Amino acid sequence: MLGNVCGLCGRSLSSTSSLERHLRYHRGERRYACAHCPYRAVARDKLVRHLHIHTGHRPHRCHLCPFAAIQATDLRKHIRSKHPTETITPP
DNA sequence: CAGCAGGGGGCGT
DNA sequence: CGCCCCCTGCTGT
Ligand SMILES: [Zn+2]
Ligand SMILES: [Zn+2]
Ligand SMILES: [Zn+2]
Numbered sequence: 001m002l003g004n005v006c007g008l009c010g011r012s013l014s015s016t017s018s019l020e021r022h023l024r025y026h027r028g029e030r031r032y033a034c035a036h037c038p039y040r041a042v043a044r045d046k047l048v049r050h051l052h053i054h055t056g057h058r059p060h061r062c063h064l065c066p067f068a069a070i071q072a073t074d075l076r077k078h079i080r081s082k083h084p085t086e087t088i089t090p091p
Numbered sequence: 092c093a094g095c096a097g098g099g100g101g102c103g104t
Numbered sequence: 105c106g107c108c109c110c111c112t113g114c115t116g117t
Contacts, residue, residue: 011099017105018099025098042097045107053095067093073110074094081092093117104106 004019005012008026013019030040032047036054041047049071052058058068060075064083069075 014100018101020105022098039096043107045109046096046098050096070094071096073112076110078093093115095113095115097113098111100108100110102106102108 003012004014004016006019006022006026008023011022013022025042028042030042032041032044034040034047034050034054039050041050052070058070060069060072062068062075062078062083064079067075067078067082069078
């Protein structure tokens with residue numbers, strides 16, 4: 001029905017699962033704690049990403065320059081601004 | 092411009 | 105329900 005609206009903040013979520021997860025965020029279910037800093041992640045995936053920062057893992061490497069990003073999105077952003085894609089050729 | 096954290100969509104188990 | 109991928113916003117250098 002696409003009517004998954006949060007009664008706490010009024011956000012609309014696409015699926016019931018997403019809404020339930022959203023409610024968990026409101027509840028502050030940060031059960032994933034980092035072993036190197038007082039950071040506590042809301043989701044396991046976020047903790048893994050955070051751990052990459054400590055471990056120095058940089059799986060996303062730019063093939064146009066010696067830049068390495070921890071988060072995949074960061075690499076994309078880097079390419080978008082630094083190497084403004086020859087495919088769309090900017091002015 | 093680069094880095095980090097929050098939050099959402101979608102698919103598989 | 106759990107896991108993975110993607111986009112967005114804020115802050116610091
Ligand atoms: Zn809400
Ligand atoms: Zn940490
Ligand atoms: Zn690059």
